[in-house]
Amino acid sequence: MIKKVEFIKANIPLEKTDPLQSWYNQWSSQLFVKITNDENIIGWGEILATTANSRDIYIILGQKISRAILNKDEEEICEINDFLFKILETGKGAVSSGVISGIDIALWDLMGKKLGRPIYKLLGYSGKDTPRYIALSRYGNIDSLRKAVGIFIERGFKIIKIHEHYNRAIDAMKELRDIYGYSPKIIVDLSSSIPSLEKAKELFNSISKYEPMWIEEPLRQSDNYKALKKLNEIVPIAGGENIFTINEFKRAIESEAYTYFQIDTTKIGGITEAIKRINLAKLYNVSLSYHHRPDNGWIGISANYHVSVTAHDSFLLETPPDDPFRYFRIEGKIGTDYLQFKGLGLGIQPKEDIPKEEEDQDFVVYQEP
Template sequence: MSIIPISAGIPLTETEPKQKWLEEWSKQLFVKVSIDSEYGWGEVLPAAFNSPALYADIVKRLEPSLNGMEISEPGIIWEKLRKLTFSGGYGPVIGAISGVDIALWDLKAKLSKLYLGDIFGKNEQKIARYASLSRYANYEAVIRASKNIVESGFKAIKLHQTKDDTLESVKRFREEIGYGVDLMVDLNCAMNIDEAIKFANSVQRYELKWVEEPIWPPDDLASLKKINDIVPVAAGENFFDFFKFEDAVHLEALTYYQPDVTKVGGLTPTLKILDLLKKNHEQVAFHNRPHNGWIGIFASIAAARMNGVDALIETPPNGVPSQYFRYNAMITSEVIAPNGVGLSIEPIEPLPQPKDEKILIFHD
């Protein structure tokens, strides 16, 4: 079995006006797992330091431990890798495992000549897409970009503005675009609990679908519960195991749960998390960094289909760039419906490489 981490620099598709974070969101890390002439693809979100190199090194170190294992049993391999790397924490290690696990599932479905989402039987789930925008210089740019996105057909938009201009951006959005479009905001953990409660009370009148990760740390469930009592809260991209999701469900801390298949360990733990959310009738909104990686997006859709849950899918406000990917799917501004084998998508090699790595500490 061969496991190869492949860094890429597929550029973020520019909007009008041009968004910020173009360089930061133009880095990807894919994982290619092959046996003989067959192969599967996975994706890792290199969140820590925005450093693909950090995660790629961990992926390389995983390969020797998989020699002789049955590639048809991703769950057994996941358990071995988790025990092998366990040190009480998660972060980059569980992120690296994510890419390997997704690739193994892709390969398993390809060997079976099935679409991965149908590997446990056909499910026709409602997988609704929304446009997730990068950050803009000011609220005037936010509104111009949002109007263009709405005109292209999107009916749901998420903003990533600072804690200082999010409220004004929301106000202007509702005044100029109206209430016929679902609107969400991601605060990127920028507030303390007092600031977040004040914000929640102020923004309540604008009928947001959710406020995402309003506070630091992002897994402070007791504080998230307080905010969720005022406005719908979404979180989960920074929950790195099943038990944190279980705790959040029991506490009723969230309205929308956001597992990220490229961060939480791949499809194997995601399926367990989805089973928990389905049994408790919780709403699922997969997190995906809205760049042009796309493997994680298709893996999220497959997970929803495999588990039989309706879900929202976070995507960039553009189509799959065909110069970088082969894919088989029906894609509109509202839905993505894969219909190939495996994940129904794979990168076209050779991929463009990222620019010289810059360490990203934190965005507020």
């Protein structure tokens, strides 16, 4: 039985680069969910809150709806997921789906530990090495970006995502190709910044010669699938992290708006919802990529890993470049181009006993006033 649901603010700092990332402070914060059952078995989940300042919104909603699942059987994960979405039927979207995501992931983790199995075993699959790419924060200028990318190329990373505004994306790609050639694969995340299809076409036609692996979420109107399809015919597009219902995901697939359809277990409703999307992707034979904001929240990355091994095609997991072993207990391996989680449940849990005197490295349990 579920006895306790806690929402935990964490402040795991990004690895500082020289030059420093523009979004260092925003991406050095996380929000975890901790669920304890009547046997004192603990499951961990993650909510991909947008910024440190937005975490309280998720926590307030999470505290309210989590009361409705106290004393429920933690093994009835899919029923609990359906129940929570029904409670929030009129408020589907980022916050409600995010809260359900954290609870759902924590329940799967708890179930795996209770039954003595990794989550991928519960889903009926074997664990395997999964390819990864690293995502970098935005940098203040192109020279800083070039230096930062060079640092990670020297470390052996082969696929790197950069976050750029559309006004600077072409110049940034030109600089990276002039300096580092075409061997490293570069992904460009435009963070829904282009205001019109006309401007987007200009950018896509100009940037295509620099061979981005894909361009992520180019348009401000992220659900304009007709326009996205036109752009996708010029340069491959990735998107889907902000699609919060299975029917909308189906509509995006049928529109051929993307080459890579993104799934993020910490945003869309957890592992339970991700499996529905994977099965739909199998039916339509489309390619998947697993999104996670590179904020050092490796619990969500582990959840993405466990569902990714159920996919039918090649795929990539998005991760930060930082070393997770400093802040998490992990059973598995993390290489520059692959990862694997092997322990019970998720195979990862945060180190709650990091000394508090180490600034910005302690976990703080949020307590309701």
